[in-house]
Amino acid sequence: MPRRVRTALVAFLATVLGVVAVPATAAQAAGENYVALGDSYSSGVGAGSYDLSTCLRSQKSYAPLWAAAHSVTSFRFPACGGAVTADVLNDQVGALSSSTTLVTITIGGNDAGFADVMSGCRFGSTSSCESAVAGAKAFATSTLPARLDATYAAIRGRAPNARLVVLGYPRLFETGWCGLLAMSSYKRTILNQAADVLDGVIADRAAAAGGTYVDARPFFAGHGVCAASPWIRDVTGVIEAYHPNADGYRYGYLAALTAAIG
Template identity: 50%
Template sequence: MNLLAALMVAALTPAPTPVAPEYVALGDSYAAGVGANREACGRSTAAHPELFAARRGMTLVFAACSGATTAEVLAQTGRITSETSLVTVTVGGNDAGFASVMVSCVLSTDAGCGNRVATAERFIRDELPARLAGVGAAVRERTSAPVVVLGYPRLFEPTGWCGLSEAKRAALNRAADLLDETARAWAEDDGFVFGDVREAFAGHGVCGRDPWVNNVSIPVGDSYHPNAAGHRDGYLPVLERVAP
């Protein structure tokens, strides 16, 4: 009788609800979704981490925040837990002075823009790799889960009118390429996967007919950041392709 009662109780007890895999999104404004209807800390429900988590049925720990440098992302790694099954990170642009570079290029001459970009490029080559390695070490201290490093798009199409000369656009795109190749090298060194979004955004930069990157806009902080289409059609497909 006791055995029968136990079997009946077991049959009537609902099975525990499966726990969704935990996905931790680290990084700066490009990870947070600034430029795509942002909310607190620049995060947006239209950002690629939100879209990816929903598509994969994952629990999102959205730690990315506008303005984050590698130092802030080091703090964000504290959100990684033993339950984390995937980490993504986009970082480095703020360390290289992205905002001041853009202000200089919008307001100065071609030569002034070129000089400011050259300063940022020296930083990317000489100092950024060590900072990125520090982020990688902090992530690996907390988890052995797969890590995807997502890069940055080239912001501008080379032709067409949009308020910046072709010389300025070429300099800024060159800096984006250097930043991406530096991030790729970091990912390879640390055993992470690199997601290169440049090809996905090709033809959709500022000055293009169908831009996925905002031109100068209001609020000003949304300027030169991917819009909702950039996250949905640019970042998301790359993340889906490279994430396990």
């Protein structure tokens, strides 16, 4: 049968039967070439079962969980605990290419001094906590935007065909009674407020870069430190302190990402 006749026949049958002929390459196109960038909230610090690198990457983090649940053609995972924006630019964006179709990232918390703020508030006075929080908020609103812009632009340059999905950070604390040795409700409140400021900056710059911002806070609500069923580790986790646990990555971050992009 001549090719033109065969093509016409297929089109006719598709119309009659109410179906659409799908090219053989459509199934391949459905698979994502996914790269997960970012800091410890992407690498999976707090989830356990880490790889042998110094980045504390865990297969229990949201990124490998999402990749396993979807039709992913390829998955690269250079996210690294402790990363700042400069680390993404210097060490991570090399994993991207024009064939990359999806990029996720959490970044900015370490630039704003996450670890120092948390330790200052956990072990220092109320006034030292207030000072640390004020400094972090000032940095987030004045210096961080340009760093985020440069990071997102580099991602766009290396992966021009990819969806950019930027995930924010959860509020870390519930603010009710938490025992005599816990941080005060006031400290926990101002730390949550600082997270809101940071998330607002990240959301704004992600939108400016044409990315999709994923707000993790609603998904972690009721499961912060001091909750009956916490998804955030307390200071007892040492290096894992104030990071999601395995439930936080699965039921918090993964749920948020899935709600945003499927």
